[in-house]
Amino acid sequence: MSHDVRTALKLAAEVDQPAFITVLADAPDGSDGPLGGMPFAVKDNIDVAGVPTTAACPDRTEPAARSAVAVDRLRAAGAVPIGKTNLDQFATGLVGTRSPYGACHCVASPEHVSGGSSSGSAVALGVVPFALGTDTAGSGRVPAAFNGLVGVKPTRGLVSTRGVLPACPSLDCVTTLTRTVTAARPVLEALTGPDPHDPYSRPMPTRLPHGVAARMRVVAVPNRPLDLDPSYAAAWASALDHLARIAHVVPVDVDPFLAAARLLYGSALVAERLAAFGDQLNGPGVDPTVRRIVSEGGRFTAGDVFTVQRELARLRSIAESTFVGADALLLPVTPGHPRLADVAADPIGTNARLGTFTNMVNLLDLCAVAVPAGDADGLPFGVQLIAPAFADGPLLDLAARWTGEAERPVAERGLLAVAGAHLTGQPANADLVRLGGTLHSRARTARGYRMYTVDGPFPRPGLVRGSGPGGIEVEVWDLPAAAVADLLPGIAPPLHLGPLALDDGTTVLGFVADTGCADPTREITAHGGWRAYLASS
Template sequence: MLDLSLDSLASAYASGDLTPSVLVARLCDAIDAYEAVDPAVWIHRISKQDLLDRAAELEAGAAADRGPLFGIPFAVKDNVDVAGLPSTMGCPAPLYIAEETSFAVQNLLDAGAILVGKTNLDQFATGLVGVRSPYGAPRCVFNRDYVSGGSSSGSAVAVAAGLATFSFGTDTAGSGRVPAGFNNIVGIKPTRGLLSTSGVFPANKTLDCLSIFALSTADGDRIRRVAEGFDPEDPFSRAGAPVPLPLENPRIGIPMPDQLTFFGDDAAAELFNTAVEKAETLGWEIVTFDYEPFRATAELLYGSAWVAERLAAVKPYLDKDLHPVTRQIIEDAGGFDATDAFEAIYAAQRLHTRCAMIAKDFDLILVPTSPTIYRVDAVEDDPITLNSNLGTYTNFVNLLDMAAVSVPAGFRANGLPFGVTLVGPGQSDDALAVLADRLHRGLHPRSGMQDSPLAAPALSVRDSDGLVTVCVVGAHLTGMPLNSQLTERNATLLETTRTAPDYRFYALADSVPPKPGLSRDPNFDGPGIEVELWQMPMESFGSFVALIPQPLGIGTVTLADGRNVKGFICEPAGIATATEITHYGGWRAYRADAAA
């Protein structure tokens, strides 16, 4: 199988060992071969010649002008528009030929990505099973007797089977997460509005969002950053300030034991318990909480007038050949009136308030991506109930305006994969990705049909628009006298790490409270100095810097892993009268010794 990870392809292109033309030729062969195994993945494939033409176009450009996704193959769910291509929404014939490319897809193409095709889905993105399509039912890549998950079924299988580096799905009720869990890949459900839904056929327009399938959170997060952007043509597009999360010892909420259900799947329950134990070994604090308001929120999606929003989108197409289950769900929505809609809005807001109060006790939620997985024949026999079961831990997320990432969490004894999902506040996508990546690597650092080791490097924290990371070394550390200058500015502790080895460390003379000085010496090779990384809103950074006295200041500090962050440095004049304490390796060790 081809290694399609972002860094592997970029390295191969840079060295000349691979070209986009060679890649797409090999990829076409791989897609042809997999179609013999599962013919239901694709609804529309880009022809080999068109792919070669796109590759040649990219190769003709100057190397310096290559976009961040140069030559990266991807797929999109067939409810996402691409100019000149049919959009079917899983109907037997195209509903239309798209005149324009969706905003997010265009961002990917502009970055040099290569679209290989449009994938199968539960019709009108209604379902979590992946079997409600006239184009067939894409199957779990590990056992064809089992569902692949929906509604973004084909998009997940395309990535898991090694037919694309990443793909777009959509996620209203869990469609970007359940198929990820069933196919041993990552599913990223961003904050609603972060990725434009212009050119995306709606399911529930007020709740919809594009989702990303990838082999690693690191790859998926990079794709999100390229695809996102404020779109004035999308009334639900937004670009709010990122919400930081603590990357050091976060508090993780899990439902109380009697509120966890796996519908008899004891292997899934065991794997979830293992995930919780692993989170604890990462230093994460586990907090149980009352899941009932979240469950009640989830039930609103299909059990109230919210479902009528699907009718609003599909009503002009009720004369089409609809899948019987899809038709039943959508036509039943006609029984709600405007009064019901307002009552559903009120109920959702009441639950939102209750859930927000409960969430004050933790930073993130950890839940199973899905409580179990079903055979295709079982879903066909009981399509509504089993579909509903699969959304047990997903349906509440968009209604509560949260973000989520599903990651692989190992395999049952029968060879079927299991996934868990981290759920964070809206706009916490940047930090959430880092934590999800750590959990993935701690639980099961592999992915895809071949269960291959992760090729992408571990995802590390970085500054986001509206946030700045500050490296502190002394009196601003957690528990130290000046730490409040950070916390009162809504700064969040990200992690504890060390500087590069060429830093010396000093105890400053006559400093009240006692403070250290950090200075770089290119000719020095030491232990590195222990530091904390804090992230604060950019608008608070200026007032923080204004508090810093001479001889200290803010400069750029290089960390042991090569990252550069803003942090405390010391003028040479201050070091001249200071005592070197580099051998302590950090301020805490020095202060502990001084107090002894």
């Protein structure tokens, strides 16, 4: 047993709040690997062989016959599980108080909740370098935000949930809590991989999905004030200022996201929890609030489920449009940080408000990373970066930029900036994809560019450099070396390929127009980009 593991076991037994349900006195030895000898904690809805998986319900006493796939993969990478952590019972909650083993509190305040349901896993970061949680509706991101940690919620299916006690099987995710993005990377890499015996498992594509940029430079934010507690509103304003220093910011309508979030517990979707563990709600150790919430699923019909699925599909389609012109979406993790007394006074209402910005991420098939963003009234404040499914790698790089950590280099072939018909979703974009192109980044032009409509075989714009304001929307595509030559015959005058300066100080090859195109009657610079012009006309 390594010195680090011995130290972690000693500290786990001395934690001054109920973070651990079980400490593994006979922790297994570690092995060589990228996580060699590293101790970690496991949320107690994830199986560890020989230990009961209580899910914070003392009625569950049968030891697990085998470990969850996630635990096995971490052990194969050399890590050592040292204990099972407390949680909102059956992973149903965002407060961390729905446990007969005791309520966890924020590490910075004994009066404030730790956040749930992975409450004990967050507190355990004072003992171990990383902990496993789960995140169906925000259960990894909320405690991360309340305790100043990084909470990674990967794309659904990337990490096997075999051996995880189901809460909502179609939405459940195994997540990580770490102190830094850098620490999260090797853990997520060890966890990720297809599992043929998990019906919800999905492999990571060998190439990024269409529309996902390898380098994220454009981040969407809400186009209106959010309903936040006063201290959170001030912290959110500071977070927006920080974002503007590391990315280009675009305002978007987040109402479809928030509407989807309300469906998780406010519709027939709650019936999935009843189907998953409703047979365990009658024991003496069941938390009454958990029983009340899950039992509500019994009042819905099969028709209700299909009705809400149609509504969710509608909202998903609208929400997806956000990621046509932006790489990621920034939101607070929660609207505020409640006290233990607030939860005791209104256990359901207080908990429900905490899911305002987190409930929808799995419903909409997105990935997310919660990152520290300063403080609010002296307590940790966190925000979350959200992106489409399988954008996990670039999103971690964006999270690293947020925290000031090193980003991984992006391999490049040849870069080409496009501003009109070759943009994602526009008619000529298929030519870039056919030639093996991938989206490198969304960007803006440097100052000095103006945009005009130009004649040609289809509607298209021309960028002319002169004395313009710049900041015009472009996409930078990564192409094989031979692809540019294949494009040339299809470029109709007055457009041609030439150097195009970007707002980050780099210059790439791009579609530009002759100065003779600078006709004031055809100028569309004020729209800020071709998509916005098309939308206006």
